[in-house]
Amino acid sequence: MATAPIRLIASDIDGTLLNPQFQVSPVDRDALIRAREAGIEVVLVTGRRHAFAMPIARQLGFDLCLISSNGAVTRSTAGETYHRSLIPREICRQLCTGMSAFRGDTILSFDKEGKGAIVLERLDELEISLRRWIEKNTEFIEIFVPIEKSLTEDPVQAMFCGTVARMQEALAVLPVVGLEGQVTISRTEYRERNLSMIDVVSKTSSKGLALERWTRHLGIPRAQVMAIGDNYNDVEMLEFAGYPVIMENACEELHQRGWRVTASNAKGGVAAAVELALATR
Numbered sequence: 038m039a040t041a042p043i044r045l046i047a048s049d050i051d052g053t054l055l056n057p058q059f060q061v062s063p064v065d066r067d068a069l070i071r072a073r074e075a076g077i078e079v080v081l082v083t084g085r086r087h088a089f090a091m092p093i094a095r096q097l098g099f100d101l102c103l104i105s106s107n108g109a110v111t112r113s114t115a116g117e118t119y120h121r122s123l124i125p126r127e128i129c130r131q132l133c134t135g136m137s138a139f140r141g142d143t144i145l146s147f148d149k150e151g152k153g154a155i156v157l158e159r160l161d162e163l164e165i166s167l168r169r170w171i172e173k174n175t176e177f178i179e180i181f182v183p184i185e186k187s188l189t190e191d192p193v194q195a196m197f198c199g200t201v202a203r204m205q206e207a208l209a210v211l212p213v214v215g216l217e218g219q220v221t222i223s224r225t226e227y228r229e230r231n232l233s234m235i236d237v238v239s240k241t242s243s244k245g246l247a248l249e250r251w252t253r254h255l256g257i258p259r260a261q262v263m264a265i266g267d268n269y270n271d272v273e274m275l276e277f278a279g280y281p282v283i284m285e286n287a288c289e290e291l292h293q294r295g296w297r298v299t300a301s302n303a304k305g306g307v308a309a310a311v312e313l314a315l316a317t318r
Contacts, residue, residue, distance in 0.1 A: 043280060043314035044261040045078040047104075047248050048307055050085060050093055052227070052267040053284055056302050061096045068308035073099055075315055080104060080251060082244050084225055084236055084270055086146045086193065087112055088154065089174065106194040107223055107270055108247030109238045110148060120250055121148065122239040123191035128219055130185050132195055132237060135214030139207050143184055144196040152177065156192075158184040166199050166232055195237040201226060204233035211235070223270040226288060236270065245273025263314050265299070265307055267291070282310045 046069070048054050056062050073079050080102045083090045087105040094103050094114045102119070104111050111120040124132075133143065141162035146155050154177040157163065164171060171178070181187040197207045204224070211222060221243050226233045244266075252262055264271070264278035267287040275281035275296060283291045285301035292298070297313075300306040 041258075041260045041279070042318045043077060043263045044257045045080060045252060045255070045263070046072055046311065046314055047080040047082050047262065047264045047274060047278065049244075049266040049268070049271050049274075050081055050083040050090060051225075052286060052302055053265055053271075054081070054302070054307050055093065061093060062305060062308075064305040065307040065311075066097060068305075068311035069097055070099070072311050072314060073097075073101075075318060077314060077318075078102075078255060078257070080248070082108075082248060082264075082266075082271075082274055084223075084234070086110075086154070087148070088150065088177075102251060104244065104247045104251065106146065106242070107221075107236045107238050108242040108244045109193045111247055111251055119254065120247065121193075122242045123148070123193055124195065124220065124237065124239050126188040126191050128216060129192055129195055130188050132214060132216060132220070133183075133185050133188075135216075136197065136207065136210060138210065139197050139199075139203075140184065142197045142199045142203065142207065144198060145184065145187060145192045146194045146196070147187075147190065148193045150177075153179040153187070155179070156181055156184060156187040158182055163198060193238070197235040197237075199233065200231050201228060201233045204235055207235055225268045225270045227268075228288075243273045244271060245277045248274050249277050263310065265310050267302070280314075282313070 082104040084107045100115050112118045140158045220237050223236045260279035262278045263280040264274045265282045267284040281296045283296050284306045299310040
């Protein structure tokens with residue numbers, strides 16, 4: 038149980054705030070609105086790039102802080118940037134070259150709007166795993182062959198995406214590239230969809246580090262922070278929070294941590310967690 042009143046709720050988006058139909062349920066939205074009205078800061082923390090997370094944030098109906106690209110960018114929904122940490126292009130070039138066996142699984146994202154915000158080398162392999170995502174982001178996608186040609190500026194994020202087995206192979210190769218200590222690597226996995234993503238961001242970025250920076254900016258101690266998540270890339274954020282809550286549908290590794298469990302994303306798990314936060318005030 039929380040020993041101090043919760044002053045900030047940080048929620049993941051996919052698998053947490055979004056239900057299995059990829060929608061924000063009315064019960065979760067209304068709960069977050071009540072939290073905001075009670076004076077609790079609400080933050081969305083996601084692996085999505087900022088522009089792709091904005092339609093979700095807007096559904097809540099109030100301005101808030103959005104931590105995107107697994108902690109690389111912290112920007113309000115009103116457009117004010119508080120923090121941004123990019124991958125040096127030479128490091129990203131080394132990553133792409135070292136992971137050449139996974140070129141068909143590689144996505145680079147840049148902090149800009151329009152064509153070229155997302156860069157791929159080819160679509161065929163990614164369409165198998167990410168058809169819905171590609172359809173929603175077609176206007177932002179640009180093809181570069183080889184993908185290194187896109188690195189005329191520093192990217193926000195590199196991602197490898199494919200089946201669970203394919204991404205396990207990628208994880209085994211990554212240490213050979215020789216970027217330890219120069220980047221942060223995180224994994225997201227949806228076994229029921231046989232989908233896995235490996236995200237690479239700058240060494241000063243992660244969901245946990247970004248949440249720590251933001252709460253320090255607001256003057257809120259970690260004991261008064263609730264974090265809600267469901268996947269491997271949420272671990273650092275949950276470890277930082279004084280009151281970590283995981284979804285019933287969370288991956289097994291999170292369930293082994295002994296953290297409080299709320300309902301699943303299909304049954305208003307975020308709303309149930311918000312009620313716990315409101316009860317501390």
